[in-house]
Amino acid sequence: MSVLPTYEWIEKKASESKFLSDPHVKRLFELSQDKTLFEKSPDYLAKLRRDLLRSSLDFFARNSEFYQRMFDSLGIDPKAAEVEDLAKLAVPSDLLRGNGIEKFYIPNKDEGGYVFRSSGTTGKDPVRVYRSPIELLMMTMANANLFEYVYGHFLEPGKGLALFLAAEELKNHLNFVAFVDLALQYKKIPLLYGMDLLPESSGGPLWKRLVPNKQRILEFIKSKKEPKLFFSAPAGVHLLSEQFGNLGFLKRIAYKLVAGAPPINLGRGGVIVTGGGSKGFNIPEYGVIVEKARKVFRAEDPDTGQEVPVPFMDVLGMTETLTAHLDNYGVMNKIPHPLQEVFLLDPKTYKPINDYNVDGILGIFDPMAITWLEVFIPGDIMRQVPSDRYYGREFIYVRRLTEDEGWSLQRACGGTLEELMVKGGKINAE
Structure with a gap:
């Protein structure tokens, strides 16, 4: 398949x-x-x-x-x-x-x-791992339960909206994208993919064929649904934060009129989830990415509605892992x-x-x-x-x-997504 x-x-x-x-x-x-x-x-x-x-x-x-x-x-x-x-x-x-x-x-x-x-x-040659249907089902349920624990809240089925800054085709290759896609299907939470993959006939490696889907990104930013879950490689968060953080006065006003951002409001229970962590690319340390992103993104406590620093979760998963490792920045x-x-x-x-x-x-x-x-x-x-x-x-x-x-390096799937982001260059959602 x-x-x-x-x-x-x-x-x-x-x-x-x-x-x-x-x-x-x-x-x-x-x-x-x-x-x-x-x-x-x-x-x-x-x-x-x-x-x-x-x-x-x-x-x-x-x-x-x-x-x-x-x-x-x-x-x-x-x-x-x-x-x-x-x-x-x-x-x-x-x-x-x-x-x-x-x-x-x-x-x-x-x-x-x-x-x-x-x-x-x-x-x-890449690593290839077969998963039977029952393994895929256990993988989905177990990862969803782990996510909710680290997230700290129950994801109410059908409530909220998610954006993955990746092309939908990547779920057929990368475990991290597949984890997220299946878990959100399980929770019946709509998922938007914020990038498109140009056809192979356009030539070039995978990362050169990734282009932003401005309509879906804007749909996510403008949406009033809560919570809003933003999934990306760390590089994608960094590039998006840089773009919105460096808008000139007139462009900032234009964005505010069209999209209500910046800041990008993730609403009650909003969270940013990154995949793989920063592994040697020419982008800032993870803590710096979080600090800059928190100037552009906003979130609220799901219980009180009071503004809180945007929660950041990071996923470490490999092609060989059935369940991933998660953290919550500053919490665990x-x-x-x-x-x-x-x-x-x-x-x-x-x-x-x-x-x-x-x-x-x-x-x-x-x-x-x-x-x-x-x-x-x-x-x-x-x-x-x-x-x-x-x-x-x-x-x-x-x-x-x-x-x-003595180790022949292999990219973890989250790191691969980050590599695509970096080599793909600036994310321009204008």
Whole structure:
């Protein structure tokens, strides 16, 4: 399937999965919808994740001779596995390029799903990851619940309006765009795409074919619907803030008459959501982007209606991640979904790090992935800090591993969107 299916289609196809009768998958499906997980203690969730690790390894051993042999060769007993065993199982993302992931799929996987792929901006084969319909459904519900927790408010179905400063076609390539599109379909919140992608016949790479759709951007700015959710790469927020912040006197008056902006009012519960964070491009640090944007954008507390600094959320997701990591600027650092096991490895020994405030190589295990054992190393350096929230830890993004450190760089999907924004140049909505 080359086009991302709709949420309704995914829901229908997921109900036909042959794995819904499997106790492990049935439990995962129920947990992916469970909002009470965010109210549990870190100890409770750590034990739950250990139980899911064991039942997950047992599931893969039952459904694949490849995994049974792997566990045997590594000396891992699925029914007695511990989190430390994930370091033995973690696969570097580079091994998933091209058709590299094929050997990791169980032979009897559900068909009819969707393949996500990385951008391939390194010039190498992109990473490709297949998601079955039931995985797509769990991904949508789990990410929507995580978003609401980090956002701090319930998204009332059908209420509000969203703008994504991207072309709709990108949802068929980039996980971040697909996450947002499906989650908003799930919540029945209208989504406008603020850019168009010129046809391939126009020539040039993808970023040179992205052009603003001024009508949709203006529709979003003028809308009185609340809340207004603005999704973009950090570079897109920066470029838009620069444009509106540097308007001359006459143009400012003209914009005010036509669009009621600046400032751009996001209304009660309004929020800006960025994808991937700033990773080495020639744009300001993230804190500077937030500071400048808060001079152009306005938002109000959803309960009191009083003006507040525009909330900023940032998403870290890779092609290989079924659920993303989110933060709320100034409120909490990046935090995973309660079911996702995040671990850090020592950069020299690749052994697990349990200490706080120490940089380590990020590792991720997501039990909701049932087509392949999703235990991988994306190539990012993170730092964990203690937290009194449900996970007991929060994570601070540090940097990508470099080629000098033996890592062939691959753009995370959010970073790819940012790269398109930067190389596409100025966003001119005039």
